[in-house]
Amino acid sequence: MTAENAMELVASILFATALAAGPTTPSPEALDAVVAPSDRMNASDLDERTRLAANFPNERNRLFASEAAAQGRWDDALRLFTTAARYADKYSQHRISLMYWHGVGVERDPALAYAWADLAAERMYPSFVVLREKMWLELDAAQRERALHEGAALYARFGDQVAKPRLAAEITRQNTQITGSRVGYTDGRLYVHAPAPGANTIEDTQGGFDLRAMYAPWRLDPERYWAVEDAIWKDGSVEVGPARKAHARDRDDD
Template identity: 40%
Template sequence: MKIKLFLAAPVLALSLLSSAVTIAAEKLPADPTMDPLMRSAGFLSSHPDLRFRLLGLEKLKNNEPEKAFTYFKRAAYYSDKPSQGMVAEMLWNGQGVTADRSLAYAWMDLAAERGYAGFAGLRERYWAQLDDIERERAVELGQEVYAHYGDEAASPRLARVLHRGQQGVTGSRLGSAGALTIYVPGPDGEGMQISGSKFYDRRYWDPQLYQQWHDQVWMKPRIGSVNVGAASQIPPSINEHRIPKVQPQIDAEEPATDDAMPNLQGGNTKP
């Protein structure tokens, strides 16, 4: 039996991980954060999970996997599960980074933290291919990964940025943002369009509602397939994380990327 997953192949990873914010019917620019309308609307600058995931995808398209990896890690810093899954895949395949199967497992376990079926299936595929020594190392490395990037550490960071962004855009409802159509593709490849009037919908700004929206999009993706055996559904046991609970490090250092945009936590990014 085959369960639909979304990182079964690099092509699928590129097509369905692009939660981009663009002007409708226009070609996606290399860096949408430089678009005057998008800056005035404040959407990407206030959603670092989407922004850095998008930049990572752009680097992959431009055949710059090393840089893509750094952007996915930075999106992961803001609790972006698809980007955490991409970090895992790149580590597993040695794409843009030295291959490390144990560390890849730790990252895929993290991507499956909320029970997303696609990530959980891949995590189990990874685990089945690790030997005993690799498994022991994966559990050990996973504790540091969770301390820096787990939801308990990363979600509060994103919440601060969302709150700040919501305060900033509230006063611009009559500005250019109202004329935008925002396109956010999801794991089914179809995506959804958000009109300017819905730009201010609380589900895109309230941290709890925003996560619920992501859960609805990513819980059961329908693209790609990985053979996980004869079971008719994902066994409950794969929702039991093998990595023990750790103390979250909310103030862990933000990964550096080579963009010159301001650091969303305050200050400038490192070169």
């Protein structure tokens, strides 16, 4: 078993208890709040995004988690979002918070939902910060106290201080596996062809894939990777889903 597979197994075990609890069937409103429009992909889009994410465990697991969410496979969605979250994926941490807030795939737990939302807002991405604050206003005193306790444990396992080095190590590892000209020649092209059905030679191809985006320089440098990610998320235009009000029984009656 590789180190990455071992870590993914641990991530799966972390939420086994929650999954075994047998959550109730979520309402249509809850599903609407948790399933993102981008979860729904046609086969061509999924194939292209899978190739692009192949060397990035955060992107790869987030992608498959989104696919699982679109299909209603919530146990898979939670497991895969959790694995992506281990590699500093703030969007996956946000999606987990929505699952707990709305009780989709897990028993509803507003305190734990807030803890995940706070983790997702660690880099102060505006949309995540706003959502976190909306959740906080819906918690009663006891829930807030537990949320802070849960949050400390989550930061120890998924916070940037420990999660970013995991992704950096994966990026560094993939850099050692890239091949090229041994005499230093490059013309900026990175294109592969797929043989046509029944083809006997490489010349008999149909279409192909441009892999330049996969090996873009910024994706091969952890600091540049996070700088691009920060620029994308800080513009506030991402889809985060609504934080609907908690049920009456979850609110402070005072």
